[in-house]
Amino acid sequence: MSLPWRASVLTLFPDMFPGPLGQSLAGRALERGLWSLEARDIRAHASDKHRTVDDTPFGGGAGMVMRPDVLDAALAAVSDDRPALYLTPRGRPLAQATVRRLASCPGVVLLCGRYEGIDQRVIEARGLEEVSIGDYVLSGGEPAALVLLDACVRLLPGVMGAAASAEEESFSAGLLEYPHYTRPAEWQGRRVPDVLLSGHHGEVAAWRRREAERITQERRPDLWAAHLAAATHSGSQAAL
Ligand code: 9WO
Numbered sequence: 001m002s003l004p005w006r007a008s009v010l011t012l013f014p015d016m017f018p019g020p021l022g023q024s025l026a027g028r029a030l031e032r033g034l035w036s037l038e039a040r041d042i043r044a045h046a047s048d049k050h051r052t053v054d055d056t057p058f059g060g061g062a063g064m065v066m067r068p069d070v071l072d073a074a075l076a077a078v079s080d081d082r083p084a085l086y087l088t089p090r091g092r093p094l095a096q097a098t099v100r101r102l103a104s105c106p107g108v109v110l111l112c113g114r115y116e117g118i119d120q121r122v123i124e125a126r127g128l129e130e131v132s133i134g135d136y137v138l139s140g141g142e143p144a145a146l147v148l149l150d151a152c153v154r155l156l157p158g159v160m161g162a163a164a165s166a167e168e169e170s171f172s173a174g175l176l177e178y179p180h181y182t183r184p185a186e187w188q189g190r191r192v193p194d195v196l197l198s199g200h201h202g203e204v205a206a207w208r209r210r211e212a213e214r215i216t217q218e219r220r221p222d223l224w225a226a227h228l229a230a231a232t233h234s235g236s237q238a239a240l
Pocket residue numbers: 063087088089112113114115116117118131132133134135136137138139140141144
């Protein structure tokens with residue numbers, strides 16, 4: 001068997017890991033050795049007797065900044081052939097293409113900041129890739145690290161079945177998901193669309209496609225525009 005995908009998380013709150021990733025799909029994959037997770041306490045790399053990890057910002061202002069020397073020592077202790085990422089609202093928005101790339105790497109090193117952030121020089125010196133999971137501010141990078149790991153782990157070989165891998169391709173097409181229904185066929189006066197009960201697989205596929213397109217146009221004009229551009233460049237007229 002090949003080496004497991006390795007995740008190292010540098011954090012002031014190692015007890016937040018594996019957290020939700022110890023359950024369900026990711027948790028079973030962890031038990032089966034398909035990936036490994038180590039949460040390392042940044043404070044272990046502090047050098048003074050008070051174990052200081054932060055200091056006041058040059059130029060003034062509220063709050064504290066994480067020290068570059070402590071973070072560099074924490075990164076040096078784990079750095080190898082894996083990409084090192086810093087979770088920050090300033091980062092490049094995380095998208096499925098990035099998730100696929102990271103899942104195909106030997107693993108990841110994730111740096112979680114606290115306070116007002118980290119000294120800029122450690123980002124540059126260590127070539128940290130800055131990644132955001134959305135346009136909001138958290139109290140620290142840890143929940144974002146959990147999100148990124150969840151998205152990667154479900155793509156690792158053997159974590160999900162073959163059926164799910166094929167499903168993944170449909171998001172690659174850049175459309176949002178069509179609506180799902182299960183029994184009962186009528187619930188609180190709401191009927192499941194007749195086409196889904198018809199047994200006509202071709203009509204079901206066409207309905208789902210139309211719904212996916214309608215929902216994408218309505219909710220995410222940005223995704224829709226990208227989808228149309230991709231369809232045009234690949235010579236496919238199906239979406240047009
Ligand atoms: C705190 C703050 C306080 C006053 C004015 C501006 C401020 N910005 C921040 C801030 O960005 N703090 C961050 C907290 C420092 C780095 C770790 N933290 C964090 C990461 N919050 N949110 C994220 C995050 C990460 C990935 N995707 C979305 C949000």
